[in-house]
Amino acid sequence: MIRLTINGVEEEVAAATIDQLLAARGIDPGARFLAVAVNGAVVRRTDWPAAALNTDDVIEIVRPLQGG
Amino acid sequence: MTDILTIAGTALGSRIFVGSARYPNQQVMLDAMAAAEPAMVTMSIRRISLEGYAESLVDLLGGRYPILPNTSGCVTARDAILTAELAREALDTNWVKLELIGDRDLLYPDVEQLVHAADELVRKGFVVLPYCNEDPVACQKLADVGCAAVMPLGSLIGSGRGIANPAAIELICSRSPVPVVLDAGIGTASDAAQAMELGCDAVMVDTAIAKSRDPVRMAAAMKTAVAAGRLARLAGRIPRRNFAEPSSPQLGLVGS
Numbered sequence A: 001m002i003r004l005t006i007n008g009v010e011e012e013v014a015a016a017t018i019d020q021l022l023a024a025r026g027i028d029p030g031a032r033f034l035a036v037a038v039n040g041a042v043v044r045r046t047d048w049p050a051a052a053l054n055t056d057d058v059i060e061i062v063r064p065l066q067g068g
Numbered sequence B: 001m002t003d004i005l006t007i008a009g010t011a012l013g014s015r016i017f018v019g020s021a022r023y024p025n026q027q028v029m030l031d032a033m034a035a036a037e038p039a040m041v042t043m044s045i046r047r048i049s050l051e052g053y054a055e056s057l058v059d060l061l062g063g064r065y066p067i068l069p070n071t072s073g074c075v076t077a078r079d080a081i082l083t084a085e086l087a088r089e090a091l092d093t094n095w096v097k098l099e100l101i102g103d104r105d106l107l108y109p110d111v112e113q114l115v116h117a118a119d120e121l122v123r124k125g126f127v128v129l130p131y132c133n134e135d136p137v138a139c140q141k142l143a144d145v146g147c148a149a150v151m152p153l154g155s156l157i158g159s160g161r162g163i164a165n166p167a168a169i170e171l172i173c174s175r176s177p178v179p180v181v182l183d184a185g186i187g188t189a190s191d192a193a194q195a196m197e198l199g200c201d202a203v204m205v206d207t208a209i210a211k212s213r214d215p216v217r218m219a220a221a222m223k224t225a226v227a228a229g230r231l232a233r234l235a236g237r238i239p240r241r242n243f244a245e246p247s248s249p250q251l252g253l254v255g256s
Helices: A018-024 B026-036 B052-062 B077-091 B111-123 B136-144 B166-175 B189-197 B215-235
Strands: A002-006 A009-013 A035-038 A041-043 A058-066 B016-019 B040-047 B067-069 B095-098 B127-132 B181-183 B202-205
Touching: A018 A035, A018 A058, A035 B077, A041 B077, A058 B052, A058 B077, B016 B026, B016 B215, B026 B052, B026 B215, B040 B052, B040 B077, B052 B067, B067 B077, B067 B095, B077 B095, B077 B111, B095 B111, B111 B127, B111 B136, B127 B136, B136 B166, B189 B202, B189 B215, B202 B215
Parallel strands: A002 A058, B016 B040, B016 B202, B040 B067, B095 B127, B181 B202
Antiparallel strands: A002 A009, A035 A041, A035 A058, A058 B040
């Protein structure tokens, strides 16, 4: 288990990569229109299976929503 | 098709941009957009949630219209730049409507941060369309750092007050080296027509359509108004005069 801040909330997560993190949250890693940043840097989708997560990492998982 | 609007070398399908917020439901939104025929549809970038409506919106719109992501809600250049980069990844587009807010009640742009963020995003390869204040100096600075267009506000976002400073908008349009898209404050069709008559190249509308009593009808009105205003602009209006100028002949008057 590692401690991550995900979308502003601190959590203990059993995930070592972004792919695993998404799956643990019930999100299909193949879903379109998703983007992820780790510690302020966007991680490209192609790197999701390999990019290692470390404790205290700050994660943003976003998608487009209504807006003007 | 003639009189095509081009931004960053891309020919756009119309001169109206429409926002995706505040509609009563998804079907009304889709019907209104079909009536407006927007060149682009804006969306925000937010942390994922489990709300059903929100989840499917991008799936509905993504295939139908070119999506222009915005950085709404951002108050720092750093957040706006990260949001733009996330948007590029999520939507596979390097276009971004840059919004950097200096006051949460007024939603007025923070021009200093805005120019800085625009400069950095242009360097990172983005096509930047900044929401800005109706200030010719700010618009020139944004164009100078490489923005593809400028989007000066007509009046406060969502306020429906129309164009508060038409003289400023007209000045911006006459001097801008890049297309001008009037963004924010449009309340009804005549505001959109006025924007085009002042020289704007396009208008951006959201609340005026979404929160009207009949959004589908208002969307159709906006499309017509933009076309009418553009035609009037190209036609070349008569000047405003201080005195009357009779239209009928002055000779041969009965009783003269």
